[in-house]
Amino acid sequence: MLHLDADAVERALSPRALVDALRTMFREGAEAPLRHHHTLPSRDDERPGTLLLMPAWQAAGQGYVGVKVATVFPDNPAQRDLSAVTGVYYLAEGGSGRPLALLDGTLLTRLRTAAASALGADLLARPDARTLLMVGTGALAPHFIRHHAAVRPYTRVLVWGRDPAKARAVATAVSPDLPDGTVVEPVADLAEGIAVADVISCATSSSAPVVPGALLRPGQHLDMAGGFTPLMRETDDEAMRRGRVFVDTDGALVECGDLVDPLKAGAITRADIQGDLFQLCRGERPGRGGPEEITVFKSVGTALEDLAAAAFAYERATGIA
Template sequence: MLRSYSAAEVHAALGYPMLIEALREAFKRDGEPMPLRQAYEVGVNGSPARLLTMPAWIRGEALGVKLVTVFPQNAERGLGAVSSLYFLLDGETGQPRAMIDGEALTNRRTAAASALASGYLSRADSRTLLIVGTGHLTPQLVAAHRAVRPIEKVLVWGRSPQRARALADALVRQGMNAAPLVDLAEALSHADIVSCATTSADPLVKGEWLRPGTHLDLVGAFTPQMRESDDAAVSRSRVFVDTYPGALAEAGDLLQPIAAGTWSADSICGDLHELTNGAKPGRLDADEITLFKSVGAAIEDLAAASLLVSEGNPSSHARPPERGCAATKA
């Protein structure tokens, strides 16, 4: 029987400690490489519009696909530019099991992946988190990072000071010690973890501003034309990615330094599969700068969707649906 899950149900059910562990198990195990995100132009009369698909499967257990539409002209209609749904199907019969709000699922699993990486790459005593960006994902990043590190203060920077202030105020109302800052260089001088979730096409975080021991979490830029850090930030860091194929196809933060000849793909120190199974070490000392670049992986959606459905069906806990599949190096 097909069940629908609203955004509120997704956020209520997928607590970060258990979601982070579900992603850890999903990435840890060897499995088939999943297809990269596919994009199709679907606009009419020259209007820009795209359909994105992200499928993933665990043979005999679960299948899933996320459908995303991007219609920039929707602003003229009073509608959001991005819409998303996730469909989970049974891996043995192919029968539909769940239809899930795609934005909520994406935000939860994206933040959980960043926190998973932070557990290996940030300093264990990290207490100050800087959020760069003020969109819907940023509160989730705060909650996820707080699930793995003893965060005592949250700093917020955005290109709109008003929106940065509003986000900081919202966090304060949730009981956090949060404050907006208008000078990004100054904010970086205080941060132990920097989490960026923007749609910037130009570098925001400069390598010269990063202090020793910082962990840089780059989430927002997801095309070769976008970036949140400059070449110096990448060159100064030990760089990790969610998956090799995805990062080397879509991550402008890495592809642009590669194209400029200032950095090499051979310098990537590991992916989430290698971090979670112990094949590659994470942080090596307290002074190094670490960088995690994610562009999103379909296995994250499948693991999160499977966990969501299993939470509503206790009998399914005996067979964890995320087993048997992980991102693998191309």
């Protein structure tokens, strides 16, 4: 059985190729039951941890079957200088179940999360988007910037976080990976960044709205990928009212506060959800309706994305792809 550590996974999964691998998987489909959530005990001064089990499989004899086992401890970065999300991915042959590979699930999760975010932007953001605002400075931020830059020719990338030093560090780290001439810089004032951004991408673990809907302007695309429980919010109800809302999967409607709260409050209804990545990638639902429209994309992740990333990494590592 092949073992792909983090370095091997990163070598196998270039941003554009991974975005396209996810696009293909959403178009072709796979079985991906709603993930299993199990709350884990934690210290009294920390948020609870979560154990996630995420299986997915393709049709027998036509693909792969796999499962990710991951833990999420939101306070790891601050308390232990560890990633909030860690895990492993087991990949097997479809139809037979023959073990094929064990992959680093921590980096795999970061890369596929960034790729799904970029796929949403590729389908919904204005084609002439040139300024990206990255909200959040955690481990996901550099990957999000690289993947978004693979689907739009950004000339300016702004990074905002509560800690200005971390924002500077992210900007410095990612700058060499972007095309020559791309300006990458921290922004101290979030409102200032929102005012000039064409695409706003959020990857935070916030429990309170970070991006005010009132500050959004016509033509912007708001992407949110950080919140994955009903107690987490990255924007407010006003943003959901003003924008045309899309999701990665229906799981977002029950798993994240950015949708659970406004649905419960009546700010939006389920009929206001314009489509998911399956429908968008298959051309079953239209994306952006015009240049002045505000689009909102909320993703919580799905085992289908893990399967697509793991299968593609395996094929690249073995020379199949």
